[in-house]
Amino acid sequence: xxxHYHILIxxxxxxxxxxxxLVNRRYSSSYAKRHSHIGRIYQKRYFAKxxxxxxxxxxxxxxxxRNPIQTKExxxxxxxxxPYSSFPLYWDDTLPAPAFLDRKLLRELLPEPFEKNNxxxxxxxxxxxxxxxxxxxxxxxxxxxx
Numbered sequence: 001x002x003x004h005y006h007i008l009i010x011x012x013x014x015x016x017x018x019x020x021x022l023v024n025r026r027y028s029s030s031y032a033k034r035h036s037h038i039g040r041i042y043q044k045r046y047f048a049k050x051x052x053x054x055x056x057x058x059x060x061x062x063x064x065x066r067n068p069i070q071t072k073e074x075x076x077x078x079x080x081x082x083p084y085s086s087f088p089l090y091w092d093d094t095l096p097a098p099a100f101l102d103r104k105l106l107r108e109l110l111p112e113p114f115e116k117n118n119x120x121x122x123x124x125x126x127x128x129x130x131x132x133x134x135x136x137x138x139x140x141x142x143x144x145x146x
Contacts, residue, residue, distance in 0.1 A: 001071075005084075006064040008051070020046045054109045061106050063130040065090075070129065079126065087125070093118045 011019055028041050051060050068075040068082040076082045080091040089097045090106075097103055107121045114120040 001067060001075075001084075006067060008057070008061055008064055016048055020048070058106065058109050058111075058124065059130045062125045062128060065125045066129060079122075087122070090118045090125075091122050 051057050065087040079087045089095050107116050
């Protein structure tokens with residue numbers, strides 16, 4: 001994505017807002033240094049929605065993976081070519097994955113008639129266009145009160 005990102009994360013120790021604050025702060029600092037930028041780079045705070053079902057996990061993960069080809073102007077022709085996604089790591093599961101990526105979880109959630117492997121998960125993503133709820137609140141220019 002050119003102006004935002006999507007992430008599906010399960011916090012194990014720290015609350016999600018602390019994780020996202022750290023990620024966004026580190027990226028902002030890096031961006032500011034690279035581009036001699038002063039001021040905010042984000043218009044609003046992150047949007048989070050709990051995923052609470054097997055189908056929900058598949059829907060959100062597929063939506064995230066399909067995003068580069070479902071934009072007004074597709075960013076790539078093939079999902080496995082989008083370098084800022086975990087999709088290539090599912091497409092070719094011989095590639096080394098970061099320790100935080102669990103490539104077993106999503107394939108185990110696939111409904112029948114899909115097999116329980118990463119190739120089948122990729123076919124699921126390529127076959128079904130998903131709708132996931134995006135951030136619909138008005139632009140929130142002030143950081144949230146904590």
